[in-house]
Amino acid sequence: MPVLERAGMQIWRRRTGRDSLIRWFGWLIGVAVFVYCWQIISASTTWFFVWDAPRIANDIWTRATPPRWEYITQLGRPIWDTLNIATLGTLIALCLAVPVAFLAARNTTPSALFIRPVALLIIVSTRSINSLIWALLLIAIIGPGVFAGVIAIAIRSIGFCAKLLYEAIEEIDSGQVEAITATGASRWQVMAYGIVPQVLPAFAGIAVFRWDINIRESTGLGLVGAGGIGLQLSASLNVLAWPQVSLILIVILVAVLISELVSAKVRGAII
Numbered sequence: 001m002p003v004l005e006r007a008g009m010q011i012w013r014r015r016t017g018r019d020s021l022i023r024w025f026g027w028l029i030g031v032a033v034f035v036y037c038w039q040i041i042s043a044s045t046t047w048f049f050v051w052d053a054p055r056i057a058n059d060i061w062t063r064a065t066p067p068r069w070e071y072i073t074q075l076g077r078p079i080w081d082t083l084n085i086a087t088l089g090t091l092i093a094l095c096l097a098v099p100v101a102f103l104a105a106r107n108t109t110p111s112a113l114f115i116r117p118v119a120l121l122i123i124v125s126t127r128s129i130n131s132l133i134w135a136l137l138l139i140a141i142i143g144p145g146v147f148a149g150v151i152a153i154a155i156r157s158i159g160f161c162a163k164l165l166y167e168a169i170e171e172i173d174s175g176q177v178e179a180i181t182a183t184g185a186s187r188w189q190v191m192a193y194g195i196v197p198q199v200l201p202a203f204a205g206i207a208v209f210r211w212d213i214n215i216r217e218s219t220g221l222g223l224v225g226a227g228g229i230g231l232q233l234s235a236s237l238n239v240l241a242w243p244q245v246s247l248i249l250i251v252i253l254v255a256v257l258i259s260e261l262v263s264a265k266v267r268g269a270i271i
Helices: 017-043 047-051 053-064 069-074 076-104 115-128 131-142 146-170 174-182 187-218 229-238 242-270
Strands: 003-006 009-012
Touching: 047 053, 053 242, 069 076, 069 242, 076 115, 076 146, 076 187, 076 229, 076 242, 115 146, 131 146, 146 187, 174 187, 187 242, 229 242
Parallel strands: none
Antiparallel strands: 003 009
């Protein structure tokens, strides 16, 4: 906060003239980039459909209400498959993410020069590709079905879980580790008694949080043939069965709300 003197008086100013100029120049660049991007978007947008969207949305809403409630008897197995995809995918991801996290953490990796970069590459590569894209690739390799959805969710979750876990490992209290090391404990004993107990609460929270996210992601995998309730949604959309679509969306919403309540309760108990 610079203070300028003028005629023997101190005048307080939040920024200097140079700081203000840099700030306004930054805003100018931001506005210019926004205008340029907006022009590109406008050139590739069919505005007739945009202005007509409220009428189309109202027409679909009219066709979709009321939901076809008797169709709910056919959604039991698909929603069960969706829960299995999310749960099994999360468990597989956690089993693979734990060793990757320990190899990526600076204070537990055997080699910061060779092994840690490989572990970080695994974390980045699995996080950078969406689960739908993983599902598409896996369907081409192993065929459509629930198994492809499970593997897609697992691969997508490895990087997420490993990243949060290795950050928790790096933030542990080193004093406890040094105390156990001073007793002559081996490397594995230090790991088991000095590191794991400190990161266990974080690990449990990460597991529940990721499972909650995977419930949401697994509902859409059926749109590409990876099983679950998304498969029923895709089939209903293809035949324009809007009452069935609205019912499926309600079931998905209820499932997500229940998973949110369960994860919130579990996280509260852990914390």
